[in-house]
Amino acid sequence: MENINSSNNNDQIDVVSLFKNYIKHWYIFAICIIACTGGAFLYYKLNKPVYQINANFLVSQDNEKGSNPQASLLKSFSFGSALGGGIVEDEIFIVSSHSMLYDAVKKLGLNKTYTIHRDFIRSVNIYQTQPVDIYMPSTLEDTLSKSLTFKIKASKNGIITVDAKRGRKKIGYKKTDKFPVSLSTVYGNFIFNKTQYFKEGKSLNMEITLAPFDEAAENVKQNIDIYLPDKKANVIGLSTKETNIQKGKDLLNTIINLYNSKGLIEKKQEALNTANFLDERINILTKELSNAEEEIETYKKANNLTDIGSEVKIILEQSGEFRSKLIETETQYQIIELIESFLHNPDNKYSLIPFNTKLSENSSPIEDYNELILKRIKLLRSVKENSPALQSLNEVIDATRNNVINSIKETKSSINITLNDLQKQENAFVSRIKNMPTQEREFISIKRQQVIKENLFLFLLQKKEENALTLASQTPKGQIIDQAYNQNRPVSLSKSMLLLIGLALGLILPIIYLYLKDITRTKFSTKEELQKLTNLPILGEMCTNTSKDHIIVKEGQYSSGAELFRLIRTNIQFLLTNQNEKVILVTSSVSGEGKSFICSNFAASLALLGKKVILIGMDIRSPKLKEYLNIQQTDKKGVTNFLASNNLSLQEIIIPNAIQKNMDVILAGPIPPNPAELLLGNRIEELFSELKKEYDYIVVDSAPVGMVSDTFSLTRIADATVYICRANYTHKDNIKYVNNLVAEHKLKNVALIINGTPAKQGYGYGYGQTQKSQKI
Template sequence: MAKKNTSDFFDVNALVKTYVSKWYWFVISVIFCLVMAFLFCRIYKRPMAIRANVLIQQEDSNPMADLGGMGSLFGSKGFVEDEVFVIASHSLFSDVAKELGINKMHYVSDGFLKSHLAYPEFPVDVVAPGIADTLMSTIVFKVKINDKGLANIKAKVKRDVIGKAKDVTLPAQLHTDYGDFTIVTTPEYVKGKSLKTTISFTGYDVAAEDLDKEVMAYRGSKKSNVISLALNTPNADYGTAVLNKIIEKYNERGINEKNLQGEKTAAFLNDRIGLLSNELNESESAIQRYKEQNRIVDVAAEANYQSVKKGQMESAVFNTEKEIALLKLTREFLADSLNYTELIPASVANGGVQSGINTYNALVFKRLELTQNAKQNSYALRQLTKQMDLVRANLLVSSDKALENAELNLSKIKAEQSSIAGKLGNIPTQEREYINMKRQQEIKQEIYLFLLQKQEENAMLLANSIPKGQIIDEAFSLSEPLGLSKKVILLIALVLGLLFPPMLLYIRSLVRSKFETKEDVERRISAPILGEMCVDRSGRNLVVSATDTSSATELFRLIRTNLQFMLGGENDKVVLMTSTRSGEGKSFISLNLAATLSLLEGKRVLLVGMDIRNPQLANYLGINPPMGLTNYLSASNVSLESIIQPVPGVADCDVIVAGPIPPNPAELLASKKVDELFAKLRTMYDYIVIDSAPVGMVSDTFSLDRVADATVYVTRVNYSTVSDLRFVEDIYTNNRLKKLSVVVNGTTSKKGYGYGYSAKSARK
């Protein structure tokens, strides 16, 4: 069965009513938030944004860069990403802290919950030579000086007091486990004026760690070589001094690194130049000795000369061999008698032989002419023949001698040719050896000249060292402090003060286990709501009377009217009252509901106390009858009339109290005598109200459902739980009790049903 009271729309009116009922929450929340905002503004000083920009020079200033990989031995060009780590390095921050003395932070009180960072001038200082170099803790000195100049000093490390002095004049020495500290005044101290200051004393390494947290160093953009520095601090002088000192120490370190690099480079160059000078001299001497040993001036020229000479020798051999062959042919020609009158065809290089050949050939021509004109035995022909024989004989002798000379000359030429061939065979080896020696000498000479050049460049760099970081913007402060202004903070506090109560109410509604209003009950169960009863502060148990027009009486009359609609039928007159647990006001509602029904004209009402395990009606009415319901049910000699008692002060309303607590209450209520009893009572009364036991604790009430016509279930705000409502819903949806309806007890006073009710009705 669906919950008919569940609504899908947002009930703004109910929400507003809830907030109005909790108006004091809003007042407390707003006051609290405004007070906290005021204290925050009092204590917190808005920081100033300090900024600085440095351009990192990227040109290559390393004189050894041209050596390629060797240049990395003496430093290499720094990238901007690497320089970010350098400029924000721990060692650099430590140097900054040491030079500026910011390992000592001075806070001077300005009044209630207000102080400021004093820099660069402060009234009181702590002097401790050498301690800051090794100190790894933070020592806090609290100094109070009265108008008489007497000081109270306390030194603490975390929560431990390590030293204190009272009513001392400054300068004063404080002995601690960390060393001796002297507290002194400075020229800024004003005599005759009270002063309260706190000095935080740390080591330089700890101060560097603090700077690392405070200072931000980052690359301006991916496409730039600019490093930006940022520091947020309430003291602009402190921030600008720190950032400017960081840049100064960074550039100083860069110059020192460059100078150190230049000095190392100069030492390297001097060593190498001296070594190469010796090696170059040795190479030149070796070349000289090699030329002297091999009797060469120039290997290439010598090779060219020998090659030309070889060609000449080859030509000479050819010509000589040809001459020898011609001389042999000539000699053979002359030796053959058949060739006596023939011309000698040879042409030889030997001048004497060639002259004889020419003479002989001329004589042969002359003889041929004579033989044509003269007789064979003529004197001229005989004389010419003798002359030819003589020339022929001389020619044979001269040709033999020329042949001998030619063969001897050929041998000499061939010997010279062999010598030239040997020399040409040695030239490649000599050339290779000479070239290798020459190459070594040239390499050393080139390196020597290169190092001389770099030596001069390095000397120029040492004489003109410039910082690596070019300052674009020295440390400057933005015009407006960071953070929110006091007005905005107070406005936010006001808004938060108004928002916290709804948030808390919402969270409370999510985590609470108890409901608070009648509307909460309506949203969680589908059973009809018979009515509600406001909190009663009158102290009375019976609040209904015939002449009473109080809010309680009116609410009970409303419940009575709704109950009459629930009963409906003509014979419906028995109303079973129950709840989940004790303390929800079931007996109070039962008593006053019965009294309200008795106010109807001509109606007789009976209130039956059937919560026999924990009876309360007798106590509520202040009566102590001798007999009760349990006496009647357990004994046959007890009459019905003996247990019925009139309700004091209420006409036409009787009551049957529970009586003594029996040992077997469940069996007693399940007996047939109960049915017989109610059969009789129905004939005697117009309405019967049964005050039964809570159903969440025992099952007695379920056994009484057989004699009832309707059930009124009592719940109590801020007492009954949400799980109790689920239990009610389960009973209703499963029809375990007839005509179940709910009364919400303990609600707050409110206007409704056309009347103004006051809070004075509900009871447990």
């Protein structure tokens, strides 16, 4: 007999038990290892190696402010923190924009996927070497909203079939004997024709998937990574992972080329707009300057003047500085008026101001305004008109425009004051030279207007040349550092790594399976598991029995089952420590746990010792002992007859030597209408009192405690309780129920017997040899 109070929770024993459990299920590990490593090997064979393709380019910047309208972009951008990140971050957004990837997909035709099926499981994706290609109108390809699949099969004898589907819905079918094949569907007409890579006389099983450009662009975006290799440098890196190296290189190079092409187009358009404005203003000033010169000529002729300059040389030398200041002020006033006229024109609402003049000492609102306009032009390339970001930027631009207009008004007012002051000084100067002829004073006034227009004309010509130089010397925004290149080694898992992972999975999955199976199982299967559920002593284990004879304990028989019952017989002595303790109550949780088998053979093993033993069937609600022991006597009365009648003697219900010598049996008798009352009556005490005088051991086959309460009525006459539980049959909750019964003292002196375990021979019945399993 064993008691597990001392070492049930020993960690080392748990580990050893767990290891033994895994060894017992070695076949699961073998199957999983073979399946996982085989799957890993098959995956390696079916999938091509994946390579990483990289590319890098430098975002160029103009470091000189004011050299052209774009030069001052974000150099001193006061709204930078509120409206977005730096230059490179903005360019990353442009490169990764949906429109950019859309154009790349369209240019390379990546919305078409070509797959050749070698056999049932092997397939290969083709890029630019497809044996059959698909052709359709460009309008149809641009307006496609759902992916279409075309299965093309060509046999060796030249029979060609084309099957078109949208998802699972069939939309077209064509069978012919030559290329090209024209297929008409609800989406339009598609033409399939062979290419230079088509091999005549060989069978072909090919699939073409035609996806919308938007969907293909989204798929590309998921597989491409655009990043900053170094935050301190204006370098943008691109990388993608592809099984086809050339496809990955073409994609990255195309994206960079499209980025540069769009940048050049944008710069050219900005320069052209500026050139148109400058030409318009220069034409106007040319006429005004011509009129001023004609006015001087007319004045000289009308007043017979020749060289007024010589005549007023002395005066001009004295007032040169004064005139220079007056001319500069009036020129500035004219420029301010031009800018004000430009801003008030609705057509120039979001156009660059072509002049960058200081309106204040500390900052230039015009420069800030131009920076915002450039920011809006860049943002328009990647967002729509109704974008929240664009709307927010428009509001800032409108506010800045109002600020510029207000600054212009203030500047004009300031210049007006200055001009008035200068005019007063001029009047004072003229008064000082009142002796000069009126013609000379009038000539000076006319000459001043001509000089102002001439300076403004030269200023615009200079701007026009600068803009022409910008237009002629445009360079790409992105300077390519590394064109797309691939790494030599694939980034996908190698064959050895895949096999190692498969082996690891083959070892881990069975452990997980067995662990989950163990924690989710509601029944125990081994003695070790039962020891974890209870502290009750275990008398022993009983193997399954496959023989037709229910009584396996007989004189001269040494089967594994018989020896196990002899071991239990020895252990029962630890429960019955007093000479007067003779009554052994045998019960279980539910029917089917082998209670009758155990108590019958246990009683027979006690009888083999030469002791007088009686087996009593006390399961009076469902008596089965008679059928189980195959007792043919039908005239004998049973326990219920004795309990119900005071006149019935003990000898009238005992079947002597029913199974073997020294073993008597009392059957349960007929099923009474009041079993609970009978078991609580005084006749029970009388029955067992008399039996104790005649027998050395009294074995009681009682009802299962998990089904009826009859057994609890017999606890008062029992000296020990043997509780039968069956491996892989008795629920763990039933063991907990037994623990509660013992804790509540409803059962007396309880010990367990495990039934239905595999028979393992040991000392005394085979010395280590294993016999066949026996089943009840």
